[in-house]
Amino acid sequence: MTTPGFPAGTLDEEGMPRWLAEIQNDNLVHTMWVVRGLEPAAALPLLDTDPEEIRPCVLPATKNPDDERSLAAIALGLDLRQTVIVAGRVGDWTFVFEDSGYGVYVNELPAVVELSRDGQEAASTTFTINGDVNLEYAADGQHLFLESTSALDPERAPDRLLPAFAGAGVGCSPWSGEDDLDDYLCLRVLCALAGLALTPGELRQLPLLAAPYDPERY
Numbered sequence: 035m036t037t038p039g040f041p042a043g044t045l046d047e048e049g050m051p052r053w054l055a056e057i058q059n060d061n062l063v064h065t066m067w068v069v070r071g072l073e074p075a076a077a078l079p080l081l082d083t084d085p086e087e088i089r090p091c092v093l094p095a096t097k098n099p100d101d102e103r104s105l106a107a108i109a110l111g112l113d114l115r116q117t118v119i120v121a122g123r124v125g126d127w128t129f130v131f132e133d134s135g136y137g138v139y140v141n142e143l144p145a146v147v148e149l150s151r152d153g154q155e156a157a158s159t160t161f162t163i164n165g166d167v168n169l170e171y172a173a174d175g176q177h178l179f180l181e182s183t184s185a186l187d188p189e190r191a192p193d194r195l196l197p198a199f200a201g202a203g204v205g206c207s208p209w210s211g212e213d214d215l216d217d218y219l220c221l222r223v224l225c226a227l228a229g230l231a232l233t234p235g236e237l238r239q240l241p242l243l244a245a246p247y248d249p250e251r252y
Contacts, residue, residue, distance in 0.1 A: 039201020039226035044233060049203070050218040051225050053232040054131065057093070057120065059104040063135030063163050066221060068228040069128050069149040069156040074121035074243045077128050080148050083119055083245045091120055091244035093237070104133040106244045120244040122237075127228035132247060135162045144180070146172040155194065157227055159220035169220040171195055183219060201226030 037045060046055050058064060069077055079085050093105045101108065106120035117134040149156035155173040160166075171179040171192060178192050188199040202222035225231060 037201065037203035037222065039198070039203075040222065040231045044231045045222075048218060049216050049222065051221055051230070051232070053230075053234050053237040054221060054225075056097075056234040056237065057105045057131060057133075059107065059133050060102040061134075061163070062217075063133075063161050065132040065135055065158060065160040066224055067130045067145060067149060067156060067158040068224050068230070069130075069146075069154050070126050070228070071154050072128050072149065074123055074128050074130070077130055077149060078119060078121055078243060078245060081119065081130060081132075081145050081247075083247060087245040088243050089245065091242040093242070095238075106131075106242075107133060110244055110246065112246055117247045118244055119247045120242055122240040122242045124232070124240065125229055127230070129224075129228060129230055134247075135160055136247075144170055144172070144177060146170045147175055147177050151175040157195070157224050159224055161217070161220075165217075167217060167220055169223060183217075186219075195223065195227065198223045198227035 044052055046052050075088065078088050091106055091109050093109050097105055097108070102114055103112065104118060107116065107118040110118055112118055117132060117136065119130060119132045121128060121130040146156040146158045150172040153174055157171045159169050167183040169179070169181055169186065179195065188196060188204055191199065202219055204219065
């Protein structure tokens with residue numbers, strides 16, 4: 035796999051960004067958002083996170099291989115039944131990672147729309163417990179792209195996403211279809227879009243915010 039957006043050592047053997055593999059729990063389900071020009075402390079409440087629950091998050095240096103929780107859940111002292119959302123910023127972009135694959139709708143619209151409403155751009159991907167994966171993109175409050183990887187075609191994506199597809203290891207012309215797909219393609223697209231080709235060590239150097247997330251609450 036050729037992935038020009040990711041230096042050597044930043045992807046694992048399955049193509050998942052190593053910093054996300056580091057933070058992930060053993061179930062691998064997740065939702066991730068990236069938004070340009072919005073601080074983590076401002077992004078988390080837009081994802082229906084209780085502002086009173088948001089706190090600094092210092093990830094543990096290592097993970098016990100017998101512990102199925104994500105690193106952020108361990109840092110907050112959450113148990114296996116609880117979901118955690120963790121956010122940080124690199125350059126102009128904020129990332130938010132949620133470790134149970136629920137995704138979030140705000141005012142009955144995908145959360146990327148709310149994140150992008152004030153002139154921002156935002157993208158997200160969700161990997162569900164059923165193995166379904168999608169990719170969404172919005173700008174200026176407009177929902178511009180939503181496809182699952184089973185039907186994903188970069189040639190239908192907004193021009194703004196095409197360099198991110200190329201950085202993630204997908205050639206857009208010609209598009210070779212299913213041969214170019216894997217479970218972590220959408221995560222790589224988001225990371226390539228937002229300049230998040232991090233190592234686990236670089237992740238730990240970032241100031242992070244996190245909060246429990248209870249989908250039953252909303």
